[in-house]
Amino acid sequence: MTTAVEFLNVSRHFGPASAPVRAVDxxxxxxxxxxxxxxxxxxxxxxxxxxxLISGFEKPTGGxxxxxxxxxxxxxxxxxxxxxxxQDYALFPHMNVRDNVAYGLMVKGIGRAQRHAKAEEMLALxxxxxxxxxxxxxxxxxxxQRVALARALVNEPRVLLLDEPLGAxxxxxxxxxxxxxxxxxxxxxLTFVFVTHDQHEALSMADSLAVFNEGKIxxxxxxxxxxxxxxxxxxxxxxxxxxxxxxxxxKVLGGPAEWxxxxxxxxxxxxxxxxxxxxxxxxxxxxGTRVVIDLQGTEVAALVxxxxxxxxxxxTTAIAFxxxxxxxxxxx
Amino acid sequence: MTASAILPERGLADRLTAxxxxxxxxxxALLLTPPLLWLGVVYLGSLxxxxxxxxxxxxxxxxxxxxxxxxxxxxELFRPSNFDILVRTVTMAALxxxxxxxxxxxxxxxxxxxxxxxxxxxxxxxxxxxLWSSYLVKVYAWKLILAKEGxxxxxxxxxxxxxxxxxxxxxxxxxGSSLSTSPIGTFMVFVYIxxxxxxxxxxxxxxxxxxxxxxxxxxxxxTRAQTFRTVVLPLALPGxxxxxxxxxxxTLGDYIIPQIIGNSANFIGMAVYQLQGTAxxxxxxxxxxVVPIGIMLVYLAxxxxxxxxxxx
Numbered sequence: 056m057t058t059a060v061e062f063l064n065v066s067r068h069f070g071p072a073s074a075p076v077r078a079v080d081x082x083x084x085x086x087x088x089x090x091x092x093x094x095x096x097x098x099x100x101x102x103x104x105x106x107x108l109i110s111g112f113e114k115p116t117g118g119x120x121x122x123x124x125x126x127x128x129x130x131x132x133x134x135x136x137x138x139x140x141x142q143d144y145a146l147f148p149h150m151n152v153r154d155n156v157a158y159g160l161m162v163k164g165i166g167r168a169q170r171h172a173k174a175e176e177m178l179a180l181x182x183x184x185x186x187x188x189x190x191x192x193x194x195x196x197x198x199x200q201r202v203a204l205a206r207a208l209v210n211e212p213r214v215l216l217l218d219e220p221l222g223a224x225x226x227x228x229x230x231x232x233x234x235x236x237x238x239x240x241x242x243x244x245l246t247f248v249f250v251t252h253d254q255h256e257a258l259s260m261a262d263s264l265a266v267f268n269e270g271k272i273x274x275x276x277x278x279x280x281x282x283x284x285x286x287x288x289x290x291x292x293x294x295x296x297x298x299x300x301x302x303x304x305x306k307v308l309g310g311p312a313e314w315x316x317x318x319x320x321x322x323x324x325x326x327x328x329x330x331x332x333x334x335x336x337x338x339x340x341x342x343g344t345r346v347v348i349d350l351q352g353t354e355v356a357a358l359v360x361x362x363x364x365x366x367x368x369x370x371t372t373a374i375a376f377x378x379x380x381x382x383x384x385x386x387x
Numbered sequence: 388m389t390a391s392a393i394l395p396e397r398g399l400a401d402r403l404t405a406x407x408x409x410x411x412x413x414x415x416a417l418l419l420t421p422p423l424l425w426l427g428v429v430y431l432g433s434l435x436x437x438x439x440x441x442x443x444x445x446x447x448x449x450x451x452x453x454x455x456x457x458x459x460x461x462x463e464l465f466r467p468s469n470f471d472i473l474v475r476t477v478t479m480a481a482l483x484x485x486x487x488x489x490x491x492x493x494x495x496x497x498x499x500x501x502x503x504x505x506x507x508x509x510x511x512x513x514x515x516x517x518l519w520s521s522y523l524v525k526v527y528a529w530k531l532i533l534a535k536e537g538x539x540x541x542x543x544x545x546x547x548x549x550x551x552x553x554x555x556x557x558x559x560x561x562x563g564s565s566l567s568t569s570p571i572g573t574f575m576v577f578v579y580i581x582x583x584x585x586x587x588x589x590x591x592x593x594x595x596x597x598x599x600x601x602x603x604x605x606x607x608x609x610t611r612a613q614t615f616r617t618v619v620l621p622l623a624l625p626g627x628x629x630x631x632x633x634x635x636x637x638t639l640g641d642y643i644i645p646q647i648i649g650n651s652a653n654f655i656g657m658a659v660y661q662l663q664g665t666a667x668x669x670x671x672x673x674x675x676x677v678v679p680i681g682i683m684l685v686y687l688a689x690x691x692x693x694x695x696x697x698x699x
Contacts, residue, residue, distance in 0.1 A: 112602055132605045145603035149621045159607035162617070210608060 057088040057123065059214050059246040060109055065118035067104050078104040080270035081118070086214075086248060086263075088123075091240050093249045093257035096267030097293065102250045105267070106216050109248065110139050123213060137214040138207040142222060144199045146191035152178070152202050153187035159210040177205035180239070197228045204239075214246045221256065233260055254294045258282060266290050283318075284382050291316040291384065296345075298322065298355045302386055304330065307351070308374075314384040319345060321380035322357035324366065328373030334366050348372060441673035452669060460670040464678070469658070469671075473678060476655040479570070479645075480638035483577040484585075487634045488627060490578065491585040495626075498586075499593035510590075514583045522580065526647050529576045533567035533648065540565065563650055573649035577638050584633035592626020593619070628690045632683065639679035655679060 062084045068075035079101045086092045094102040107113040108120055111132035120127055127135060138159070146155050153174045154161070160170035171187075178184050181201035191199055200220060207215060217236075221229045237260050240247045251257050257264050258278040265275040266289075274286040285291035291299050296319060302312040307330050324346065335354065336347040343360045357374055359365050366372050396402055407414045443452050444459045463469060498510040517525065531537050543549040555571055556563050563569025596619060604614040620627075642656030653661075655675055662672035690696070 110602075110606055112605075132602070133608050133610060139603070139606045141599045141603055143597065143599055145597065145599035147600065147603075147618060147622075158604070158609075158617075162604075162607060162609040162613045206603075206607070 058085045058121075059088040059090075059123060060084075060086040060092075060248065061121040061124075062105070062108075063119040063121070065105075065108060065115045065120055067101075067108060067113050068116045077270045079108065079115075082270075082272055084265055084272060084275060086246060088246055089244050090262040091237065091247045091249065091260055093251060093261035093264035094267060095251060095254060095257040095264050095294070096273075097252060100267035101270040102252075102265075102267045103218060106139075106218055106248060106250050109214065110137055110216055111135050136210075136212055137216060138210055138212040139216040139218060140200075140203045140207045140220045142218045142220070144191075144203040146199060146202055146206070148191055150190075151187065152183070152189050152191065152194070155191065155202055156187075156205045156209055158206060163210075173209060174205070177209050178202075180208070181205045196223055197232065200224065200232065204236075208243075212245075214248060217247060217249045219250055219252070221251075221253075229256075236260065258294070266294060268293070285316050285384065288314055288316075288384060291382075296356065298353075300355070300381075301353060304351055304353050305381070305383075308376075308381070309378070310381050311383065313386045316382045316384060317355070317376060317380060319356040319358040321376050322355065323375045324357055324359060325373045325375035328375055331371055331373035334368050334370050334372060337365065337368055346372075348374065350374070437673050437676055440669050441677050443670040443673075445668050445670055450667060460674045463671055464674055469675075472653045472655060472658050472675075475652060476639055477682065479574065479577065479654070480635045482574060483581065483638045484631045484634045486574070486578045487582050487585040488589075488631060491582060491589050491630065495586050495589035495593055498590045499596075500598070514586050517579075518583055523643070525580060526576060526644055529572070529579065530567050530648055533565065533572045533575070535565035535567075537565075537567070567648055568650055570649050570652070573645050576644050576648050577641070580644065581634040581637050584637065585630035588626040588629035588633070589623060590626075592623040592629075596622045625696055628687075628696075632687075635686065636679060636683055639682065 062082050065079060065082045066077065067079040068077050070076045082101070082105065094105055096102045104113055108115055109122070111127065111130060115128065122135065122137065147158065150158070153171055156177050157170040157174035160173060165173075175184060175187060178187060181204050183198060183201050183205065186194070186198065186202075191202065194202065200223075203220070220236075221232050224232060233256060236247070249257075249260065258281070261278060263275070263277050264281060266273045266281060268289050274281055274290045276284075281290060281294055282297075285294060285297065288299050291297045295316070298317040298319065300308070300315045300317060302314060305315040306312045309329060330350045332349040332351070334346055335349050338345040338347075340358075341361075343358050344365045346357050346359055346365065347354050348357065349355075355374060396405075440452075441460060442456045442458070443454055444457045445451070446453055464473065494510075494514075498507065502510050532539060534540065540549070540552065543552050552566065555561060556566070556569055561570050563572070566572040566575070600618055600622070601614055604618045605611075609617065640656050642654065642660045645652070645654040646657055655678060659672045659675045662668045662675065
């Protein structure tokens with residue numbers, strides 16, 4: 056399989072060399088052609104800077120970036136065959152929707168009739184045909200998002216970059232757009248690189264994802280890898296609603312003295328067990344109830360499926376789980 | 388004791404606030420009345436009086452104003468000596484506006500896109516500082532700067548580039564014994580004096596163009612020149628137009644700079660000053676004064692047709 060985007064020990068430092076801010080710090084990654092790749096992380100973790108390194112709006116202070124095997128270190132953004140859907144959409148307010156979408160063709164010198172035809176085609180792709188004459192200001196947030204998508208696709212880029220494109224939409228619209236984006240990506244067979252801070256979004260949409268923390272990649276892998284087998288405490292903490300167990304507690308629960316993650320779905324309540332404690336919080340989720348138990352000072356959540364008895368807040372209970380549900384993450 | 392649901396009034400301010408809450412338009416009316424009176428009566432009133440006067444004429448023998456409606460006075464504007472004044476003034480105003488726009492753009496662009504913190508403060512100070520000192524002081528200072536013995540002449544002599552200045556001063560129409568007695572000097576001083584009025588609205592307009600829009604343009608394949616032409620300029624145009632209204636109309640109406648610097652050729656402002664003073668020809672002075680207003684209206688209509696205000 057061809058590699059669409061490749062980072063070789065890429066860094067982007069800001070500020071003075073004596074005390075640099077390491078926005079991106081020695082990142083290695085490779086994104087396969089035709090994949091839906093998510094960059095996940097809290098704000099300030101370097102994921103957006105990585106995206107801007109691909110588009111060319113940031114220059115690496117170290118390392119090499121290759122797009123389809125070509126070193127793009129000296130290539131300015133306008134000569135890179137990648138396009139971006141911006142977080143704030145960045146639609147041009149003085150142009151109508153059709154001219155916005157046709158912009159990439161206009162600057163290439165393609166004639167009016169031809170570029171408008173292609174723009175209409177793109178608008179149809181995002182279900183906005185018949186909106187070409189409107190100004191961006193007359194559209195809803197979701198429609199603007201689609202225009203931004205159509206505009207970024209009109210140049211037929213080899214990689215499409217999406218910077219938190221669904222962040223400004225409400226929950227229902229966001230879920231609809233997630234499905235639509237995924238379907239579009241499959242249909243076009245295009246490489247999508249998607250930046251988000253929403254773990255559910257990343258897990259549900261991506262073929263593979265990188266979890267960023269403080270300018271470095273904490274873990275890279277498939278959603279299943281990341282969710283079931285987090286490499287570090289940070290990943291377990293950030294990605295899942297997973298329980299993170301300190302070494303002492305892991306040992307008490309029958310494992311080695313290492314940090315471990317334990318998914319609430321794999322955790323059951325039991326009358327007796329090696330560790331027990333009081334129930335500190337209950338959250339009704341519809342499909343079940345999330346029960347939080349204080350075990351030796353660590354909050355551990357268990358998911359009780361609907362229909363099973365739920366203890367009262369303050370009641371003492373123990374937990375049980377299958378041995379292989381415990382994922383070990385080392386002793387540090 | 389439980390607290391009451393309604394808090395006690397503490398005094399007049401509370402009561403006034405309550406009145407304004409009950410009648411939201413009252414506050415607006417109170418705020419708007421004084422400026423509207425000022426604008427309506429003092430400004431629009433005198434404008435109407437001016438317009439009225441321009442349709443009167445003067446009796447050439449007695450010098451008395453005839454209060455009869457006629458277009459005769461406007462006809463006089465087209466006499467060669469008067470028409471020269473109009474052409475000279477409008478040409479100067481257009482050139483000054485163009486030069487101001489070209490000079491102001493990089494400064495405004497820097498201030499809007501790059502300057503932060505101290506640099507921003509330095510920008511505002513730098514642009515506003517000249518406005519703190521008297522207009523006359525600045526103009527006379529320029530007279531000395533541009534004089535034959537002034538710093539420009541001296542610097543040219545030291546660097547053996549006096550030939551450039553003498554070359555410029557020998558161009559027909561721009562002749563003068565030094566820059567300060569040539570229309571070139573008039574032009575330079577106009578540009579200097581009105582430049583801040585171009586920079587500030589331009590900077591405000593550029594500030595409203597988000598960075599991501601410029602990036603989106605580059606991302607889609609546009610060169611810097613294309614981005615400037617298709618994104619930056621259209622979005623900054625309301626500011627450029629606002630600035631050019633200042634520089635254009637201020638130059639059209641000024642009567643001091645061309646009096647002190649240049650070859651004493653008449654400008655509209657000077658003509659108005661002389662006609663209403665020594666000559667006592669109020670109708671012709673009024674007709675002259677209406678010209679800049681007419682030109683500005685035409686200019687705004689053109690700008691609007693070009694779509695200058697679409698991004699507002």
